[in-house]
Amino acid sequence: MTNSEENYIKEIYKLSLINSNHVTTNEIAYELSTKPPSVSDMLKKLSKKKLINYEKYKGVNLTSKGQNLAIYLTRKHRLWEFFLVNCLKYNWDEVHNIAEQLEHVKSEDLINRLDKFLGFPKIDPHGEPIPDINGVFNYLDSKSLDNLGINNIGKVVGVKTDDTDFLKYLDKINISIGSKLKIIDINKFDQSFEIEIKNQVRNISFDVAKNILILC
């Protein structure tokens, strides 16, 4: 397994959660900042390794072997992120890129020891569940903020992306995991949300709202 193959598998996994298991070449290319011909090449290779189901022109999804691998890579990524925030005192917006490197270190034993050292954490710094040694994990019963209505109250339990700019923005407007907030109003024109958080009223765009996970 090369790093590149692993990155493709992780990305296909991520996209298939959004697109109900049907992932296209162009999507993968866009997300990995590569070009469609590179993706086509890689899909052939992953298909030959039985990690994906692939028919030319028909899109792609993971086999169960591919899915297990994706979950294992996700486990590694999130455990390293947990380590970076909790041990090395990184902020949650700084860890994704380093974890992208650390996740490719090859040693199952290393990850299981790291897991133990960290106290078998269940949730990463962005509120995402960390698969255990058997690949088992549970999502909280949360919704993204854009699904809430006026006067709804909830608690932030996670984010859907760990993009640095997005997380820095949340820091700036004082939203973090655990924050309680209330929907004051929804702007009919641009779907932006007026929310109350820590006794301050703020406006956030629909795009931002979509990426915040709330438990009511």
Added chain:
Amino acid sequence: MTNSEENYIKEIYKLSLINSNHVTTNEIAYELSTKPPSVSDMLKKLSKKKLINYEKYKGVNLTSKGQNLAIYLTRKHRLWEFFLVNCLKYNWDEVHNIAEQLEHVKSEDLINRLDKFLGFPKIDPHGEPIPDINGVFNYLDSKSLDNLGINNIGKVVGVKTDDTDFLKYLDKINISIGSKLKIIDINKFDQSFEIEIKNQVRNISFDVAKNILILC
């Protein structure tokens, strides 16, 4: 900087400590388990980057830029080894290969935070000094065991290789960092050493003796 370039720089550094700054193509190839033509290619590349001084057929040594890089890579390698042994409870014979991977993670900040998290250790699990953030480090005033004479007494303060088989063997014969030992006899035929350690007399080969560092 690719991983491969980094591995060559580290190896040239290691060899130039032994061979007083004159490193040959074949040596590098042998140590990196690669072939001389691959080394020749890489030497050209490293030379173009001003990391080594290289003249065809004349061997090679590091520029000061290359040396700084080598020391930085050594710092990363040894800090990760310290982490693996002291946090993840690995045995000293298990950590080298994992550290070979971790050392290539690109983030200076990560290493400086790791250093702080570990309490700025000065010595790695094999008794080797860990360069600080400025690349400064000190060797103990130790000699390898083969330089001692009969009846000399000393304490093991380090090893010269972190080869798994070598370290496993030391574990088996009860030698670890801190062990006190005494030279009982030296076999004139094969230069093997008879030593007393923890009230037991053992025989070790010249090759093993050469790789054990002693402080008298």
Added chain:
DNA sequence: ATTAATTTTTAGTCTAATCTAATTATTTTT
């Protein structure tokens, strides 16, 4: 049902890192 637009794949090129086989330099022996 054609035509047009979009998506995906193929064809061919490039770079990094490796290899084997052949050639050239250097060093050692005679």
Added chain:
DNA sequence: AAAAATAATTAGATTAGACTAAAAATTAAT
């Protein structure tokens, strides 16, 4: 000083992963 042995380099191939440009398949519009 010439021959032999050793060491290092060049030549040419290969593999992984990426790219551009061109072709083919699919989907959307008229």
